Amino acid sequence: xxxxxxxxxxxxxxxxxxxxxxxxxxxxxxxxxxxxxxxxxxxxxxxxxxxxxxxxxxxxxxxxxxxxxxxxxxxxxxxxxxxxxxxxxxxxxxxxxxxxxxxxxxxxxxxxxxxxxxxxxxxxxxxxxxxxxxxxxxxxxxxxxxxxxxxxxxxxxxxxxxxxxxxxxxxxxxxxxxxxxxxxxxxxxxxxxxxxxxxxxxxxxxxxxxxxxxxxxxxxxxxxxxxxxxxxxxxxxxxxxxxxxxxxxxxxxxx
Numbered sequence: 486x487x488x489x490x491x492x493x494x495x496x497x498x499x500x501x502x503x504x505x506x507x508x509x510x511x512x513x514x515x516x517x518x519x520x521x522x523x524x525x526x527x528x529x530x531x532x533x534x535x536x537x538x539x540x541x542x543x544x545x546x547x548x549x550x551x552x553x554x555x556x557x558x559x560x561x562x563x564x565x566x567x568x569x570x571x572x573x574x575x576x577x578x579x580x581x582x583x584x585x586x587x588x589x590x591x592x593x594x595x596x597x598x599x600x601x602x603x604x605x606x607x608x609x610x611x612x613x614x615x616x617x618x619x620x621x622x623x624x625x626x627x628x629x630x631x632x633x634x635x636x637x638x639x640x641x642x643x644x645x646x647x648x649x650x651x652x653x654x655x656x657x658x659x660x661x662x663x664x665x666x667x668x669x670x671x672x673x674x675x676x677x678x679x680x681x682x683x684x685x686x687x688x689x690x691x692x693x694x695x696x697x698x699x700x701x702x703x704x705x706x707x708x709x710x711x712x713x714x715x716x717x718x719x720x721x722x723x724x725x726x727x728x729x730x731x732x733x734x735x736x737x738x739x740x
Contacts, residue, residue, distance in 0.1 A: 499740075500569070517581045562600060579608060613654070633673070635650055675708060687723035697726065
């Protein structure tokens with residue numbers, strides 16, 4: 486999958502500067518490019534307004550200021566790169582291509598990653614990994630991959646489609662790890678998440694250079710500390726790098 490033109494167009498929800506709030510790179514400053522459209526419907530989703538395309542993309546202006554302006558969708562790749570470079574500041578770690586689900590717009594996501602790489606801007610891809618084929622088409626231009634592993638308790642898709650989804654997610658994690666991409670496998674933990682779900686997942690991650698992040702959900706689905714301890718112990722029987730990290734951006738009140 487090779488982008489053909491800098492005039493590639495895509496649908497975005499927002500572009501802004503903030504701190505990474507999830508996973509093992511939490512706290513790093515990033516420029517976030519949020520694509521629209523998602524093929525799943527996770528029960529814990531906190532960006533439901535971007536599951537479908539939106540009429541306008543909002544852009545923070547200037548960096549870390551709070552105010553936003555709007556641009557009508559679809560937007561061009563060259564315009565997006567202008568916004569990224571304007572928001573890039575000293576201490577910025579990388580460009581986060583997030584969603585929605587970036588792999589729902591594979592040509593645009595790949596073109597964006599390639600353009601960032603051409604500007605020597607590290608790329609951090611946040612994805613549900615539903616398509617190894619689409620993921621592999623942009624792996625050469627990403628430096629960090631955070632793959633959100635969907636467990637049965639997440640109710641992300643009909644039960645009959647879950648096994649195909651998880652196989653693609655695991656292929657993305659393995660492919661990124663083998664390619665030398667810094668790889669994060671994130672699993673949101675709900676109060677309803679069972680230890681059997683973690684025990685069936687972790688053997689599939691053995692031998693890979695990837696960090697498993699157990700991310701406790703917030704609100705009514707928040708798991709108790711005892712559950713987190715048990716799940717961490719179960720995962721650690723198979724994996725060397727297992728951490729529990731909540732959503733930090735919600736704690737400090739940023740996007």
